[in-house]
Amino acid sequence: MNVPTMAELAAKGESPEILFWVGCSGSFDDRAKRVTKAFVKILNVVGIKFAVLGTEESCTGDPARRAGNEFLFQMQAMSNIQVLNGYNIKKIVTACPHCFNTIKNEYPELGGTYEVIHHSTYLQQLINEGKIKLTGGGGFKGKKITYHDSCYLGRSNNIYEAPREVLQALDADLVEMKRCRTTGLCCGAGGAQMFKEPEKGNKDINVERAEEALLTGASTIAVACPFCMTMITDGVKSKEKEAEVKVKDLAELIAEAQGL
Amino acid sequence: MAVLQQIVFIITLAAAVFLIRKRVLRIRSNIRLGKDFEVTGDSGQRIKNTMLIAFGQQKMFKKFIPAFLHFFIYVGFLVINLEVLEFVVDGALGTHRVFAPYLGGLYNILMNVFEFLAVAVLLACVIFLLRRNVLKVARFQSAEMTQWPRMDANLILVIEIVLMTAILTMNATDQILQTRDDHYTATGSLLFSSFIIPLFQNLNTTTLVFIERFAWWFHIIGILGFALYVTYSKHLHIFMAFPNTYFAKLEPKGHISNMPVVTNEVKSMLGLTATPSVTPAEPGRFGAKDINDLSWNNLMAAYSCTECGRCTAECPANITGKKLSPRKIMMDTRDRMEEVGKSLQAGGPGLNDGKTLLNDYITKEEINACTSCNACVEACPVLINPLEIILELRRYVAMEESGSPAQWNSMFQNIETSFAPWKFSSADRFNWAKDEK
Ligand code: SF4
Numbered sequence: 001m002n003v004p005t006m007a008e009l010a011a012k013g014e015s016p017e018i019l020f021w022v023g024c025s026g027s028f029d030d031r032a033k034r035v036t037k038a039f040v041k042i043l044n045v046v047g048i049k050f051a052v053l054g055t056e057e058s059c060t061g062d063p064a065r066r067a068g069n070e071f072l073f074q075m076q077a078m079s080n081i082q083v084l085n086g087y088n089i090k091k092i093v094t095a096c097p098h099c100f101n102t103i104k105n106e107y108p109e110l111g112g113t114y115e116v117i118h119h120s121t122y123l124q125q126l127i128n129e130g131k132i133k134l135t136g137g138g139g140f141k142g143k144k145i146t147y148h149d150s151c152y153l154g155r156s157n158n159i160y161e162a163p164r165e166v167l168q169a170l171d172a173d174l175v176e177m178k179r180c181r182t183t184g185l186c187c188g189a190g191g192a193q194m195f196k197e198p199e200k201g202n203k204d205i206n207v208e209r210a211e212e213a214l215l216t217g218a219s220t221i222a223v224a225c226p227f228c229m230t231m232i233t234d235g236v237k238s239k240e241k242e243a244e245v246k247v248k249d250l251a252e253l254i255a256e257a258q259g260l
Numbered sequence: 261m262a263v264l265q266q267i268v269f270i271i272t273l274a275a276a277v278f279l280i281r282k283r284v285l286r287i288r289s290n291i292r293l294g295k296d297f298e299v300t301g302d303s304g305q306r307i308k309n310t311m312l313i314a315f316g317q318q319k320m321f322k323k324f325i326p327a328f329l330h331f332f333i334y335v336g337f338l339v340i341n342l343e344v345l346e347f348v349v350d351g352a353l354g355t356h357r358v359f360a361p362y363l364g365g366l367y368n369i370l371m372n373v374f375e376f377l378a379v380a381v382l383l384a385c386v387i388f389l390l391r392r393n394v395l396k397v398a399r400f401q402s403a404e405m406t407q408w409p410r411m412d413a414n415l416i417l418v419i420e421i422v423l424m425t426a427i428l429t430m431n432a433t434d435q436i437l438q439t440r441d442d443h444y445t446a447t448g449s450l451l452f453s454s455f456i457i458p459l460f461q462n463l464n465t466t467t468l469v470f471i472e473r474f475a476w477w478f479h480i481i482g483i484l485g486f487a488l489y490v491t492y493s494k495h496l497h498i499f500m501a502f503p504n505t506y507f508a509k510l511e512p513k514g515h516i517s518n519m520p521v522v523t524n525e526v527k528s529m530l531g532l533t534a535t536p537s538v539t540p541a542e543p544g545r546f547g548a549k550d551i552n553d554l555s556w557n558n559l560m561a562a563y564s565c566t567e568c569g570r571c572t573a574e575c576p577a578n579i580t581g582k583k584l585s586p587r588k589i590m591m592d593t594r595d596r597m598e599e600v601g602k603s604l605q606a607g608g609p610g611l612n613d614g615k616t617l618l619n620d621y622i623t624k625e626e627i628n629a630c631t632s633c634n635a636c637v638e639a640c641p642v643l644i645n646p647l648e649i650i651l652e653l654r655r656y657v658a659m660e661e662s663g664s665p666a667q668w669n670s671m672f673q674n675i676e677t678s679f680a681p682w683k684f685s686s687a688d689r690f691n692w693a694k695d696e697k
């Protein structure tokens with residue numbers, strides 16, 4: 001696996017086509033790290049010139065802002081913008097919808113304007129351009145897959161079709177949950193809920209959502225967000241269905257189909 | 261006798277106008293308690309939103325049956341009000357169906373259209389009453405739908421039914437009188453009211469005149485009373501939906517509004533130059549504790565809320581039994597505004613009455629349950645954004661009180677010290693790649 005950093009490229013006087021923004025989950029969470037690696041493998045195979053910030057990356061500030069701590073958010077945002085602008089970054093791809101939303105929609109007001117693309121859209125583009133060729137590998141043909149909309153892609157940024165097109169390219173049988181697209185049910189982690197216990201209620205949101213996903217009869221639940229990944233995986237476990245039903249990120253599915 | 265009627269009518273009309281005006285001014289100054297907010301973006305897009313979503317009811321049609329019925333009530337309201345114009349002229353001048361001679365055959369067509377709509381409105385209202393009270397559609401039964409909101413909704417539907425019945429009764433008796441007395445201008449046959457003519461056919465002329473007049477007065481006083489009532493009711497959305505959709509935010513839903521005051525402080529902390537012009541004269545509060553900390557746009561939204569509960573029905577927190585209900589956020593904001601407004605009107609302490617929107621109306625438990633999923637925003641047929649209010653309240657709790665949940669405070673600390681929401685060393689951030697290399 002080849003993972004160049006911005007610092008390395010800059011030292012050679014080179015600049016990448018895209019900056020891959022890994023995000024905190026993608027860097028530290030064991031499950032999300034597998035997604036990060038899958039995406040890097042795809043980039044390597046396709047031959048995209050990319051780089052990561054490595055240790056120079058830091059939290060976008062999304063959870064701080066959503067929990068109300070605007071100071072902390074802006075501290076994070078400004079220092080990230082300084083780093084990004086310092087490297088003269090133009091185009092950013094990330095596998096995290098929260099990072100995507102924050103950098104795309106909230107950094108411009110603070111002086112950071114970039115072309116920001118979520119990896120679902122990016123993968124779709126690579127497939128459409130013929131750079132990723134899927135030849136029916138990975139054994140997805142005819143298998144039922146359901147897609148869980150991440151709030152920060154769907155409602156927040158109107159990205160509903162790109163992830164579905166990626167799944168369709170797998171030749172799988174895409175089945176929808178009752179609540180999907182604009183009415184998709186949240187996994188329960190957004191708005192900084194990922195970092196605290198839920199408030200008192202009669203059910204956990206992720207369990208409610210996992211039940212709905214299981215109802216489709218799909219053997220794979222596709223997600224496009226590291227938080228959704230954690231929540232839905234836990235939800236499936238709470239229903240003791242983790243042996244039959246897998247929760248996978250789009251990048252992992254594509255990597256699998258390519259035999260990576 | 262006729263002159264007396266004219267005088268009574270003019271006095272009634274003037275009283276109604278006076279009371280409605282007073283109430284409108286009250287609402288206006290309540291909304292103005294809110295902070296300034298900069299209207300940015302493409303005004304063409306804003307007009308488009310108003311036309312499609314308020315005027316065209318676009319978002320209502322996500323649920324077809326209620327949308328269809330509501331559409332009749334809405335069109336009925338718009339069109340039947342044209343007839344009220346004639347009522348007002350007749351009442352003031354002592355005439356009877358003043359427009360009829362001028363419009364000729366068109367008058368008959370118009371009246372038939374009005375009657376069709378009156379019947380449609382009537383039926384729609386009956387079905388809506390059944391949906392609320394017999395079918396008990398879930399979103400009308402949530403915790404915040406206490407006695408008054410439920411009664412408000414029912415009252416409106418009953419008033420509409422009564423008003424429509426008055427129109428039909430008036431037209432039926434009028435048609436009989438047209439055959440007996442020249443004073444009653446010929447309208448031609450009116451389809452729907454002629455069905456109920458047999459009910460009145462055998463009454464003597466004096467009784468019919470009385471019924472016709474009674475129905476006329478009942479209808480016009482009913483309309484005026486209703487117009488006043490609307491200003492106290494969730495029914496205010498019939499007007500407020502228009503400005504509310506116009507001023508609704510245009511950015512992607514995931515965007516959270518920036519706080520320029522904080523930007524300034526952070527810039528100077530980081531040794532970057534701050535733009536002095538953004539520094540406000542008085543710093544004010546960070547976030548919102550009470551209604552005056554919210555923008556007037558948020559406050560106007562509270563007056564636009566139809567209490568339909570589409571937001572709450574989609575809210576993941578509410579669905580799973582948490583206390584949070586986005587509809588309640590809007591209702592509380594409005595109730596608090598009304599409370600402050602009333603107090604100010606009576607020379608009372610207004611905002612300084614020892615109560616605040618946060619805590620006395622909306623609890624931390626509620627705002628802490630929000631996942632910022634935007635389902636409520638997506639669901640709202642009049643583009644209300646309850647999430648904005650929730651976030652402003654969270655900002656106050658986090659920055660002014662340091663009162664966020666303990667786990668959030670640890671998350672803040674982790675971001676401050678290791679630049680990630682979890683307690684990992686920032687030096688290890690790139691280890692995922694090394695594992696493999
Ligand atoms: S944004 Fe918050 S209040 Fe609105 S639906 Fe989602 S969880 Fe509920």
Ligand code: SF4
Binds near residue numbers: 570571639643
């Ligand atoms: S905020 Fe919108 S969706 Fe919610 S009750 Fe009010 S009008 Fe209905």
